[in-house]
Amino acid sequence: MGAVALGTVAAAVLTSQFGRSGAQLGAFIEIPGGGFIQGSDPVYAEEGPPRKVFVSPFRLQAHEVTNRQFAAFVKATGYVTDAERKGGSAQFCKSNRPNVLPTSWTIDRNVTWRTPNGVGSTLDGRSLHPVVHVSLNDARAYAKWAGGRIPSEVEWEYAATLGLLDPKDPESGARRPDGTLRANVWTGIFPRVNTRQDGYEGTGPVGSFEPGRTGAYDMIGNVWEWTETADGPHFTIKGGSFLCSEDHCRRFRPAARQSMEVDFSAAHIGFRIITDARQ
Secondary structure (H helix, E strand, O other), rough: OOEEEOOOOOHOOOOOHHHHHHHHOOOEEOOOEEEEEEEEOOOOHHOOOEEEEEEOOOEEEEEOOOOOOOHHHHHOOOOOOOOHHHHOOOEEEOOOOOOOOOHEEEOOOOOOOOOOOOOOOOOOOOOOOOOOOHHHHHEEEEEEHOOOOOOOOOHHHHHHHHHHOOOOOOOOOOOOOOOOOOOOOOOOOOOOOOOOOOOOOOOOOOOOOOOOOOOOOOOOOOOOEEEEEEEEEEEEEEEOOOOOOOOOOOOOOOOOEEEOOOOOOOOOOOOOOOOOOOO
């Protein structure tokens, strides 16, 4: 499954290298069609029951959409995100009551994709970090401009499952058998202590960890990723994030899922795009 360069207007402005492999920013990989068990080895009730599904081939961006990519889109189109128009985004923060998880989150009117940590923050040094504080509406707009689309939950989970370095271990995308990390997840006692064993307190640059068997990076951890699959009135996000931990949120598995409002954005949600397979 080889990487292929992004064949749209976006490719002209995305020439930097990234990650351990030095692959081109914006590269896509071919995901072959096939069948798999969706919802395999469920941990939480919303993940099951397991079911056999078949997926058509498609092309998957090898990494999460970066700040640099999103900035190119905004520069070309003048697009304004939901957080910028509607008064901020959800930010994870230290709490005086860490045992009450909702107190660790706040809607900060000064937080947007441009200012990911609020007043005074910038994207300096973060050009290759995944863009965050973007809603599904924002992700769709970028995907349309870039000549792609947001994957369905089935497509996303299929690609993540194919990428597992140990197909028998659904958590092998997060760590090796000896416990060393393969993904940007929370290490320590959530949410009190973050040991940064993975090297990052928040997001990390795309491609900082080894790719999966498909060649895709960060399918597990770093940031949750939007899908186009509705879950009641909301839409499903996949893959877990830098806030997923052993003692709180074991959602660093392909089958893991949560749902969010279409116009919601947060510090731990990003996206990647796909295109249909080349004929």
